[in-house]
Amino acid sequence: MSYVxxxxxxxxxxxxxxxxxxxxxxxxxxAGRNISELENLANDIRxxxxxxxxxxxxxxxxxxxxxxxxxxxxxxxxGVISAVGYLGDQEKAQSDxxxxxxxxxxxxxxxxxxxxxxxxxxxxRGSGFIVGISSVAGDRGRKSNYLYGSAKAGLTAYxxxxxxxxxxxxxxxxxxxxxxxATRMTENMDLPEKLTAQPEAVAxxxxxxxQKGKNVVYTKWFWKYIMMIIKIIPEWKFKRMSI
Amino acid sequence: MTCTAWGMYPKIxxxxxxxxxxxxxxxxxHNKQELIPYGNGRSYGDSALNHNxxxxxxxxxxxxxxxxxxxxxxxxxxxxxxxxxxxxPRGWFLKVTPGxxxxxxxxxxxxxxxxxxxxxxxxxxxxxxxxxxxxxxGKIIFCSxxxxxxxxxxTCGGMGLTGVILDARIYxxxxxxxxxDQTTIKTKNLKETFAAFESYKDKPYSVAWIDCLAKGDERxxxxxMVGDFRDDGKLDYKIKKQKSIPFNFPGFAxxxxxxxxxxxxxxxxxRKGVSHQKVDIDTFFYPLDAIDHWNQIYGKKxxxxxxxxxxxxxxxxGLEEILTTISKSGKGSFLAVLKLYGKANENWLSFPMExxxxxxxxxxxxxxxxxxxxxxxIVVRNHGRIYLTKDVNVSKETFEKGYPHIETFRQYxxxxxxxxxxQSLQSKRVGI
Numbered sequence: 001m002s003y004v005x006x007x008x009x010x011x012x013x014x015x016x017x018x019x020x021x022x023x024x025x026x027x028x029x030x031a032g033r034n035i036s037e038l039e040n041l042a043n044d045i046r047x048x049x050x051x052x053x054x055x056x057x058x059x060x061x062x063x064x065x066x067x068x069x070x071x072x073x074x075x076x077x078x079g080v081i082s083a084v085g086y087l088g089d090q091e092k093a094q095s096d097x098x099x100x101x102x103x104x105x106x107x108x109x110x111x112x113x114x115x116x117x118x119x120x121x122x123x124x125r126g127s128g129f130i131v132g133i134s135s136v137a138g139d140r141g142r143k144s145n146y147l148y149g150s151a152k153a154g155l156t157a158y159x160x161x162x163x164x165x166x167x168x169x170x171x172x173x174x175x176x177x178x179x180x181x182a183t184r185m186t187e188n189m190d191l192p193e194k195l196t197a198q199p200e201a202v203a204x205x206x207x208x209x210x211q212k213g214k215n216v217v218y219t220k221w222f223w224k225y226i227m228m229i230i231k232i233i234p235e236w237k238f239k240r241m242s243i
Numbered sequence: 244m245t246c247t248a249w250g251m252y253p254k255i256x257x258x259x260x261x262x263x264x265x266x267x268x269x270x271x272x273h274n275k276q277e278l279i280p281y282g283n284g285r286s287y288g289d290s291a292l293n294h295n296x297x298x299x300x301x302x303x304x305x306x307x308x309x310x311x312x313x314x315x316x317x318x319x320x321x322x323x324x325x326x327x328x329x330x331x332p333r334g335w336f337l338k339v340t341p342g343x344x345x346x347x348x349x350x351x352x353x354x355x356x357x358x359x360x361x362x363x364x365x366x367x368x369x370x371x372x373x374x375x376x377x378x379x380x381g382k383i384i385f386c387s388x389x390x391x392x393x394x395x396x397x398t399c400g401g402m403g404l405t406g407v408i409l410d411a412r413i414y415x416x417x418x419x420x421x422x423x424d425q426t427t428i429k430t431k432n433l434k435e436t437f438a439a440f441e442s443y444k445d446k447p448y449s450v451a452w453i454d455c456l457a458k459g460d461e462r463x464x465x466x467x468m469v470g471d472f473r474d475d476g477k478l479d480y481k482i483k484k485q486k487s488i489p490f491n492f493p494g495f496a497x498x499x500x501x502x503x504x505x506x507x508x509x510x511x512x513x514r515k516g517v518s519h520q521k522v523d524i525d526t527f528f529y530p531l532d533a534i535d536h537w538n539q540i541y542g543k544k545x546x547x548x549x550x551x552x553x554x555x556x557x558x559x560x561g562l563e564e565i566l567t568t569i570s571k572s573g574k575g576s577f578l579a580v581l582k583l584y585g586k587a588n589e590n591w592l593s594f595p596m597e598x599x600x601x602x603x604x605x606x607x608x609x610x611x612x613x614x615x616x617x618x619x620x621i622v623v624r625n626h627g628r629i630y631l632t633k634d635v636n637v638s639k640e641t642f643e644k645g646y647p648h649i650e651t652f653r654q655y656x657x658x659x660x661x662x663x664x665x666q667s668l669q670s671k672r673v674g675i
Contacts (some may be wrong), residue, residue, distance in 0.1 A: 023328075040304050047305035048329045187261075 008084030016203035060110035079129035107151035252545030282347035288635030319349030355400030368399035374411035400593035433463020494542035550602035561625035
């Protein structure tokens with residue numbers, strides 16, 4: 001058993017994470033929509049590391065397909081990492097429910113559907129790791145992105161419960177909470193340079209936290225303290241703020 | 244957005260242009276004027292700066308490796324460090340590497356970089372099989388020494404002024420250890436330093452750290468380090484985590500006295516005469532890469548690295564005059580690097596020629612540029628030249644005198660309309 005499954009593989013964090021795991025000796029299943037677009041990345045990783053890289057078509061919103069997706073894997077993965085994420089358009093989502101729903105379904109429902117299946121298998125097997133990339137946006141709802149934030153909050157709570165359930169089965173569940181990351185998802189946002197991490201740095205943090213058996217990791221590390229402060233602001237004050 | 248390079252001087256407002264596909268790059272080239280490709284920002288001055296810079300570093304896919312030939316195909320944004328990380332453990336090393344591994348392959352080609360083995364192996368262009376480049380007209384041109392000799396000679400060392408390099412195939416060299424057997428020779432003055440270089444010139448790698456604040460009889464004293472790879476099969480190379488200089492040091496932190504003290508300690512710690520050490524790749528080739536943002540020790544005004552080369556015949560007198568001038572000025576740095584180079588190649592703007600090159604750092608301060616002008620004058624009088632990759636100050640007249648093929652390069656740019664698209668602050672200053 002040598003494979004790690006990365007879903008949402010087309011995201012920049014996923015690409016960096018894929019390289020990080022391959023570099024450390026793992027073979028890869030990379031799953032996502034129109035996955036053939038990742039042929040160049042797969043080749044890149046093979047040339048760099050001489051590891052196996054398989055591309056698998058997966059639509060996180062096609063819940064019915066998730067069973068057969070997982071069944072088809074002849075060799076089951078050692079662990080799974082979800083980098084699925086859809087920021088969406090907050091303003092549009094406030095009045096257009098289809099946008100709101102896409103945000104919720106991508107960030108929460110889709111991941112839950114797939115993780116439920118994998119969790120059952122890992123629980124039976126009594127080994128494995130499940131890594132969910134959530135977000136600091138899930139720690140507290142803010143007007144600028146609370147639909148995305150609430151979906152990520154759901155995911156964070158789900159992962160926490162899953163961790164609790166799988167503890168006895170010795171399956172690790174890691175919640176990753178990135179802050180600002182310089183990716184395609186954020187390329188049109190004006191992010192403060194000092195607080196913005198490169199995807200490679202996030203990937204290193206994910207790998208290292210997973211290998212150390214951690215439960216929750218903020219990346220970069222200082223977000224833990226930023227969010228600690230944001231969480232203790234009383235609601236009567238917070239509701240008046242623009243952050 | 245503010246853009247700068249490794250010397251943190253100058254800092255200018257610029258637009259960083261990203262492209263995801265070749266079509267997108269074609270559009271950028273079509274729509275914009277005054278573009279310059281930008282890699283990892285490790286050239287020191289203004290050679291990769293302009294109001295529009297094209298970000299090449301995100302294009303960092305490895306494309307293929309032919310194990311039999313040792314031929315590696317990568318996109319231009321791949322860092323040399325990435326190549327080392329994956330290929331040293333498999334017994335491969337760069338044929339030519341500069342003193343930092345944190346540069347892109349595209350940048351290595353554009354600067355036609357060289358390293359401690361220049362006297363044996365030449366410049367980076369020696370290890371290039373071929374590359375693809377997008378021209379001023381948006382065409383992708385396959386370039387090799389044989390098929391497009393002019394484009395090859397213009398692009399290697401051409402400072403990004405001939406187009407945007409997309410990918411390249413480079414030859415690696417076989418090694419059987421991550422360790423180097425190093426010999427350190429401590430000399431007492433410039434005469435001894437030259438003699439040491441001559442007597443160790445068969446060693447594949449050599450470089451000297453020179454104390455340029457030493458005066459009188461001690462002028463030109465150095466630690467010459469020479470070496471070659473061991474053959475012990477130990478290849479478990481890992482990239483070390485960098486230590487970081489988290490903020491700019493205050494400008495006064497480095498002054499004549501602190502630098503003098505450092506030099507005294509550094510020189511003093513080496514054993515007298517000849518000594519032997521076993522060191523790893525990073526210690527030998529990339530000592531400064533161990534510290535992230537070491538450029539910040541010079542303070543927020545930034546610094547420059549002044550690097551020139553003098554032909555062998557004039558090297559001794561020229562260097563003596565330059566060292567005297569620097570020592571008198573009281574400006575100077577702990578990083579002064581001297582090296583004996585091999586023969587020049589055919590590329591039109593490549594820096595190396597047979598002779599001695601000295602590179603030294605100066606922090607930006609009042610009076611620096613007039614000192615550099617003075618040094619320029621000595622370099623020109625001794626038929627030397629200035630390295631564009633480091634430069635931030637050289638005048639058109641001084642620059643031209645050092646590079647005999649400059650007109651060929653200019654005409655070639657003009658004929659292919661490259662000058663209408665690709666320009667840096669430096670290319671405008673020196674009129675190329």
